[in-house]
Amino acid sequence: NAGVTQTPKFQVLKTGQSMTLQCAQDMNHEYMSWYRQDPGMGLRLIHYSVGAGITDQGEVPNGYNVSRSTTEDFPLRLLSAAPSQTSVYFCASSYGGGRQETQYFGPGTRLLVL
Amino acid sequence: AQSVAQPEDQVNVAEGNPLTVKCTYSVSGNPYLFWYVQYPNRGLQFLLKYITGDNLVKGSYGFEAEFNKSQTSFHLKKPSALVSDSALYFCAVRDSSSASKIIFGSGTRLSIRP
Numbered sequence: 597n598a599g600v601t602q603t604p605k606f607q608v609l610k611t612g613q614s615m616t617l618q619c620a621q622d623m624n625h626e627y628m629s630w631y632r633q634d635p636g637m638g639l640r641l642i643h644y645s646v647g648a649g650i651t652d653q654g655e656v657p658n659g660y661n662v663s664r665s666t667t668e669d670f671p672l673r674l675l676s677a678a679p680s681q682t683s684v685y686f687c688a689s690s691y692g693g694g695r696q697e698t699q700y701f702g703p704g705t706r707l708l709v710l
Numbered sequence: 711a712q713s714v715a716q717p718e719d720q721v722n723v724a725e726g727n728p729l730t731v732k733c734t735y736s737v738s739g740n741p742y743l744f745w746y747v748q749y750p751n752r753g754l755q756f757l758l759k760y761i762t763g764d765n766l767v768k769g770s771y772g773f774e775a776e777f778n779k780s781q782t783s784f785h786l787k788k789p790s791a792l793v794s795d796s797a798l799y800f801c802a803v804r805d806s807s808s809a810s811k812i813i814f815g816s817g818t819r820l821s822i823r824p
Contacts, residue, residue, distance in 0.1 A: 600753075629812070636719070638800060638816035639754075654811065686753055698744075699812065701753035 597622050600702035602687050608708045609677040617672040617705050619687030627690045628670040629654070629699070630662065632683040639686065645670055677709045712737040714803045716815035723791045723822055731786040731818045733801030740806040743784040745775055748798040748817075757799075760784060771795070791822045 603618045621628065629644040631654075641654030645664040659681060661673040670689075674681060684706050688699040714735045723729045735741055742761050746754040758769025765777045775786045784801060801815040 631814070636816060638716075639814040641811065641813065644811060652811075655813070688754075698756050698759060699746075699754075701746075701755070703753050 599623065600687055600689055600700050602685075602702035602705050604705060605703070606706045606708075608710065609674075610710055611678060613677050614673070614675050615677065617674075617685055617687075617707075619670045619672065619702060620668050621670075621687075621689040621700070622668065623689065623691075623700065624667060625689035625691055625700070626667070627699075628664065629688045630660070630670070630672045631686045631688065632656065632681075633686060633704075634683050642672065642685075674707075677707075679709045681707065682709045683707060712741075712803050712805045712811075712813050714801050714813055714815040716799075716801055716818045718818050719816075720819045720821060723820070725793055725822050725824050726790050729788050729791045729795070729820065729822075731799050731801075731820060733784045733786065733815060734782050735784060735801070735803040736782060737803055737805040741782075741784075742804040742806060742812075743775075743777060744802040744804075744812070745769065745773070745784075745786050746800045746802065746814075747771075748800065750797075754800065757786070793822045793824055796820055796822045 600621045626647045630642040631639040640656045643662040645651045684704050686704050687702040690699045744759045745757040748754050760767045760777045768774045800817050804812045
């Protein structure tokens with residue numbers, strides 16, 4: 597199993613550009629989440645999904661969109677990038693039902709918005 | 711709404727001494743509690759979790775954590791620190807009634823000196 601994979605590893609954007617951060621998992625996990633990590637602020641939940649076709653907002657959803665058309669994939673879209681979105685983004689997945697407690701994290705995407 | 715606090719940005723311990731990394735939480739229902747570790751330029755790795763049962767939970771790499779309901783705390787401990795334990799540690803909480811919405815603390819940097 598590859599686990600949770602994220603692409604790209606690093607990206608530079610100009611203000612106003614759009615892009616999609618890719619996340620995929622091959623563990624048949626129902627639950628997937630996106631976090632951003634900023635110095636001194638830990639990980640903040642952006643959006644999450646409890647299954648294909650179901651998404652919900654986390655702590656800091658503004659400026660980001662998600663969709664979950666398949667169990668495996670959970671892309672994060674930045675519609676119009678802003679410097680405040682410079683961060684490291686982590687995708688995570690976990691089982692559903694009574695086994696969803698342990699999350700598996702991807703290696704992260706480092707995003708710089710100029 | 712659930713929340714978690716890690717009151718110490720950094721903890722410094724000499725190798726061989728016991729270590730404690732503090733965490734307090736707030737949830738409306740029963741808490742599910744977690745500790746994760748992050749090494750430089752890596753994603754988060756699961757250490758241990760408390761769902762129910764014994765208040766003392768044992769996890770990976772010799773770490774353990776004690777759940778204290780009256781103090782709403784879940785401190786991470788290790789009897790004898792190693793230099794290789796130096797990393798960033800995150801406490802996280804999920805309300806038992808809120809599937810998948812796991813909230814992380816701001817992180818504590820643990821530094822073990824030889």
